[in-house]
Amino acid sequence: MTAFLVSLDAVSAWIRHLACGQTLYFPQQSGQSGLRFLPVDNDSEIRFDGYQPSLAPPGKKLAPAEEPLFRYRVGTDGIPVIQPVLDASPRILAGVRPCDLRGIHLLDQVNQQGHPDPHYLTRRQQTVLIGCDCLTPCDEHCFCDAVGSLRWRENADLFLTRIDGQFLLEVQTEAGQRLVANQNFPACPDLAGLKAHIEAQRAKPFGRQWHADAGRIPGIVASQWSSPVWDKHVERCFSCGTCNLVCPTCYCFDVRDDFQIEDPSAGQRVRHWDGCMLPQFAQVAGGHDFRPAPAARQRHRVKRKFEYLNERCATTSFCTGCGRCGRQCTAGIDIFDIVNDLIDHAEVTP
């Protein structure tokens, strides 16, 4: 595939140019809350330095916090009419880091399996991904290398790496090729040499590392159903669900109906994010709760990321190592610490 060597100014101008034709999301500073993936307009700043993971991961643009599944209207004959709603508007997600590219890859897997989800896949099939490499860890929460996300780039249509004041721009798909057509970017003269140089520049070790080989972690997590580790970390947990809401691979939802207050014969069925850390997530009619204890909910969340979903998605970890859950947690609970404690606990009580 083609590779170009492009200046920062040319990359910024190109991204602005792409944003004229369709909605293009790029991480931008938003008040005091850090970066968010927002649509690029004339006033947008295109910055690649000082990146810290966005508040919500870019994959959430494919499964928004709230979306209609269909609209309905009850006719005068009393018979309801259902009107499907699918969002097929084209979009570009640009500046997506490897951890979040892998997050989108994992969302692709769960949404394709079994009954393919029409809402996610319709958006996804209209989405072009422009990835961006990381040569240094974003902050002390990052552990993308430990879970195998650091070098993930497979699903990027285009992939950018900032090196020596320039950008290596690699075209990975035909959709990516269309975005660079007629740009007259200069070709990269020695791709293999430049890639070796990039690897030499990459920080080592990169971010936090496990206390055990990554390949052992699903087995270690699976082996610990009753462990004091579950109680240790949950003592501080408010069951607020922030960790779910900022996670690039959390996709659970609830469904509710909203009728129009001024015309109750019409309305829509809406799905919205839900989180397995929230109380009542596993409660059934009549009040029985299958996971009433916060420690049981936290165990479920950790096992989803490191045990339950691995096999379904043929991956070693459903956690991308972005560090958002630990970074955003009000009580400072970090899934990385929980898993390392499980490893330590398994070492002393095998």
Next chain:
Amino acid sequence: MNASVTPSTVVPDADLYLPRMARILEILPMSAREKFLRLELPAPLGHRPGQFVMLSCLGIGEAPISISCGPRTDNILEVVIRDAGSLTHHIHGLKPGQYLGVRGPFGSGFDLEAWSGQHLLCVVGGLGLAPMRSLIQPVLANLESFSGFTLISGCRTPAEELYREEVRGWEQLAQGNSKVRVIRLVDRTDNQPWDGRVGLVTAPLHTLEMDPANTVVAMCGPPVMYKFVILELKARGLGDAQIHVDLERRMKCGVGKCGHCQINHVYCCQEGPVFRFDRIAHLAEALQ
């Protein structure tokens, strides 16, 4: 090109979350908390015993509801609705001619063909009779395929008994057919007339005449019932692979996406809600 990781080739089912509208033909009280509904769908449901539908009322919401009728070739769907939340409370107030949304059928269901030649023992608690009826109807209509059928059905009080007339019909069938046994129980009579036994559904299992090697069990009831019934069955020599449980979880989508019904790594709405017990016995969250 990375065709394997981009979802461009997957054709999603655009109708996945869209309900079909079903007209209420009948809505009848069964007890203080339960109503029976007979619905007419636009086309046959084509379900297996033990499957469920996502039933909804537009503007109120959607919930998983067990199918209560056996497989049928017409467009009829029968369900039992307990008044337990905002949606079910609203449904209790509906009239014939009004519409409900239906998605499905979903889930695994009971595999009747796998039980051919065996004695089927159904153990039912309370509202569990609603889904179990979808199994009992085809079994009684096809008794020659089984070496026998036993129903042990319990509820708390005589007033809470569901399908009273139909269960008495099964009882009459049992009087003329040695292959069929029906045992009805209540926990307590509450000074109401009662022509069955008093006690828990586990009680008849102590002395029930059975050939453990040739028996399959299907059970549906409240979570607490399973643990004790399984203990009794094991004491009688049955193995986990002979026992089938119908579990309840809070499905929000019915299609393995919303995450609500997960039991450890298992999606109850996909692999269940009917499970052969040996396939979930090791799951700590299964019978909590």
